[in-house]
Amino acid sequence: MNTNRTQPYGKIEPLNEAAAIEARRRVDQLTKPLGSLGRLEELAVRLAAMTGNALPSVTPPGVLVFAADHGVAAEGVSAYPQEVTVQMVANFAAGGAAINVFSRQIGALLHVVDVGVAADVEVPGVWRKKIRPGTGNMLREEAMTLDEAERAIRVGLESAEAIIDEGAKLLIIGEMGIGNTTASSALLAALTGAQPDELVGRGTGVDDAAWERKKAVVKQALDRHRPDPDRPLEALAKVGGLEIGAMAGAVLGAAARRIPVLVDGFISTVAALLAVRLNPGAADYLIAGHRSQEPGHLHALRALGMEPLIDLGLRLGEGSGAAVAFPIVEAATRMIREMATFESAGVSNR
Numbered sequence: 001m002n003t004n005r006t007q008p009y010g011k012i013e014p015l016n017e018a019a020a021i022e023a024r025r026r027v028d029q030l031t032k033p034l035g036s037l038g039r040l041e042e043l044a045v046r047l048a049a050m051t052g053n054a055l056p057s058v059t060p061p062g063v064l065v066f067a068a069d070h071g072v073a074a075e076g077v078s079a080y081p082q083e084v085t086v087q088m089v090a091n092f093a094a095g096g097a098a099i100n101v102f103s104r105q106i107g108a109l110l111h112v113v114d115v116g117v118a119a120d121v122e123v124p125g126v127w128r129k130k131i132r133p134g135t136g137n138m139l140r141e142e143a144m145t146l147d148e149a150e151r152a153i154r155v156g157l158e159s160a161e162a163i164i165d166e167g168a169k170l171l172i173i174g175e176m177g178i179g180n181t182t183a184s185s186a187l188l189a190a191l192t193g194a195q196p197d198e199l200v201g202r203g204t205g206v207d208d209a210a211w212e213r214k215k216a217v218v219k220q221a222l223d224r225h226r227p228d229p230d231r232p233l234e235a236l237a238k239v240g241g242l243e244i245g246a247m248a249g250a251v252l253g254a255a256a257r258r259i260p261v262l263v264d265g266f267i268s269t270v271a272a273l274l275a276v277r278l279n280p281g282a283a284d285y286l287i288a289g290h291r292s293q294e295p296g297h298l299h300a301l302r303a304l305g306m307e308p309l310i311d312l313g314l315r316l317g318e319g320s321g322a323a324v325a326f327p328i329v330e331a332a333t334r335m336i337r338e339m340a341t342f343e344s345a346g347v348s349n350r
């Protein structure tokens with residue numbers, strides 16, 4: 001890993017403008033009216049700029065699902081009990097979760113990483129990178145120490161490097177963690193200064209009483225810890241989550257290797273924002289897959305200046321929305337790689 005003081009989690013190169021210019025020129029020569037493939041054209045040019053290849057490829061994609069628990073779940077802020085996190089990890093390993101189905105559909109490499117599940121995870125195939133068994137309850141203590149926050153980021157970064165070494169040409173970041181919409185809301189408020197009432201949604205589907213409790217918990221946690229938006233690592237330690245830190249690290253690891261990152265829903269986008277606060281260069285390598293129903297997602301997307309590819313009313317997590325959006329990204333690359341040009345097809349363009 002390449003480290004220096006200004007880019008402590010690896011050096012991220014700027015976009016390759018020459019590749020972007022070459023891609024734009026080619027897109028304009030393809031056998032279609034100028035501009036008629038709309039956002040697919042922009043996507044193809046951006047992918048060329050990210051990868052440094054005017055004929056970019058994103059197959060096979062790689063999916064990383066980071067799992068962790070949250071001490072704040074004890075406050076009754078989720079519609080499901082904490083045990084669901086470890087149960088879903090077993091389901092991922094067995095191939096039965098939504099992300100397994102969609103990963104198979106898109107031919108993705110898929111790995112599940114235990115970065116902080118509260119229970120023992122003795123499931124073959126799951127990467128065992130537990131930093132601690134769940135965070136502390138942010139209402140009473142910091143979610144984790146600064147050292148643990150940094151280690152979570154490193155786990156994510158190294159996981160990204162591993163799946164890229166296996167052959168992934170694009171990275172989808174996903175997560176599983178009961179209570180993590182509370183942590184993500186608190187972290188997003190900390191990083192952007194947005195009001196918790198505007199961000200906090202129903203997560204897995206809490207009722208009105210739990211929703212009110214959840215808003216109060218986020219406000220009280222922010223009052224207690226007063227995270228500084230200019231100290232993103234500290235904000236992660238105070239009110240974040242281990243899988244959020246790991247996803248941020250995975251973004252940094254992928255960007256440092258010029259691998260595009262397809263971001264999933266609310267939690268994954270807050271992690272992407274954290275990555276950008278840690279190293280602004282990461283922003284160039286992000287693509288928003290879908291828009292989640294969680295209200296805070298729009299704030300996170302706006303903070304990153306991103307427009308999601310699809311909106312299917314999803315609110316699952318796991319990387320599922322990004323996996324469903326992936327064929328659109330692949331279509332952009334196949335357009336630029338496989339379509340004939342006016343010249344090669346003998347079609348008049350004036």
Ligand SMILES: O=C(O)c1ccc[n+]([C@@H]2O[C@H](COP(=O)([O-])O)[C@@H](O)[C@H]2O)c1
Pocket residue numbers: 077078079080175176177178179180181182202203204205206264265266267268292293294297314315316317318
């Ligand atoms: O990705 C999203 O936008 C999303 C929105 C709502 C819920 N989730 C998932 O649901 C869990 C968090 O919800 P909660 O209610 O326990 O905070 C966690 O496992 C996430 O993957 C995910």
Ligand SMILES: Cc1cc2nc[nH]c2cc1C
Pocket residue numbers: 080084088175176177204316317318
């Ligand atoms: C069943 C279940 C599956 C999930 N996948 C991601 N978050 C989840 C939360 C629940 C409750």
